[in-house]
Amino acid sequence: MVKNENALQQFAQQRYKLFQDQNSQTGQFDVTFQFGDKKLFAHSFILWPISKVFEKMIFGPLAEKGPITPKRYEYEGFKEFLTYLYIGKCKIDAQNVMDLVDMSECYHIKPLKDECDEFITENANQTENVLKLYESLKHYTLKAALAKLLETIASKTPEILKSIDFLEIKKDTIMDIVKMDNLTSKEEELFQAVLKWAEHKHDNNEGMIKTEIAEVLPFIRFPIMNLEFLHSFVGLRIEFFDCQNFKAYADVQDPNVIEAIRKTLKNIQGQKISLQHFHGLQIKKMSNKVDSPIGNTKYYLVYGSSWGGLTIQRYDQQRDEYVYLRQNVDDSWFFKQFDVIAPIILENNNFDVRCEITVKVA
Incomplete structure (x- = not known):
């Protein structure tokens, strides 16, 4: 069998050109996605062979009649996702990577998920948004990216504890952080940050603050704290x-x-x-x-x-x-x-x- 890679790439580009132009008169589209008053057209023969989810969505017994409405996603993000299905590549950046992760998980597109994992891993050394990324990724199996984010949290703990994002994180993330044994902050800094987080969450309600941090306290290493700090702060x-x-x-x-x-x-x-x-x-x-x-x-x-x-x-x-x-x-x-x-x-x-x-x- 003769295999012509150039021809395959050319055919793929021709199909993608139809998708990119979004001309419903000449594109011979048979699938429509609706985003408010905007429509995104695609070809079913591109979608269903790659994704069982799309196959059921288009041909299954519960297939939607008329336009499909992906309620969790925006037009531009979903178009970028479909671009990957047409030509095997798309734009991945800090703004859309989590949407692409979610879509690749939802529609079972593992190659795209792996590329997102690689992108996050390569860019996870920045403290900006590291906590938000970590909380989002916990729901997915991106092991390399999660490991890199934890490494960043450990190496840049003092900076992260002082960030505005730290005040907004969930309690299970607080628990994950205090259980880490390779943080680079002082234990006093960690305790103060946790206390500020609880005060921010409960608007300085003393009773609620005590209840909130009770589960955290066993993981704070009080014995290694400065004694003067313990007496004055704790x-x-x-x-x-x-x-x-x-x-x-x-x-x-x-x-x-x-x-x-x-x-x-x-x-x-x-x-x-x-x-x-x-x-x-x-x-x-x-x-x-x-x-x-x-x-x-x-x-x-x-x-x-x-x-x-x-x-x-x-x-x-x-x-x-x-x-x-x-x-x-x-x-x-x-x-x-x-x-x-x-x-x-x-x-x-x-x-x-x-x-x-x-x-x-x-």
Whole structure:
């Protein structure tokens, strides 16, 4: 069999010329796409052999009668996409690449998807739009591009944390970032950026902010932070150790509570002591109590004003392990009954509050 590549290219260009001209009188088109008041004409013999989706759309039992309306796409972007089907190439740039990715995924055009993957990978070292690109690409299987975007986030973390785009990203993206172990920002910068993100999202509503960042906090590496920063920005960190030395912690932010704890500790701050040491603790007035559940937190640090002391109490909405079984109360009962200081974050789910707990205050 004789194969003439030049002839094949010439035939392809002739077909594309008909498509490019969009002359419905001479183009012999049999497929019409409608975009508002604009129409885009094409040939079914170009579309259906390449894409099973187009085949079903044009010839299947649910084939549309009349013009097809691709509601998710714009005229120019879809025309560029069809250009690729006619001649195997099209214009790919920063403005249309995500639309082309989506169309290649929707209509199962893998070669175009691979070219978009390559384009993003080659241009992913720019911080501009890197977060938006990352969030968009998570829905697609563009492994090379995703890996490159993560590499950019890691290498340019300080710049990205300060960007306006960071304030607008989704929580699952925040979680992806804080879980990375190769970020180039200081942990203090990461924590401040997450806090600003939560403040921006919830318009400085303190209760909502606490709930929002509760899931993030376990992935912030507080131990490597500057101690002065911790005290001024986070508050006072109390670490708890059970009898198997499993660890949990609470970040106390109420200034009156912090003052009372420091007075009680005097010269033993930084040493491990029994939780019983805090019996007799006197707090004048709590100004920053936790008054509602924070995420899925099970345990809270509580101040017992009647006896003066700190305890760990379990909050359980199902009440299957607690005395709440005796009362028909709403979920806020726990926070009305106790002076709740802070949520307790478990570093190990096997942490056992039933054994003797020792405490260390940073």
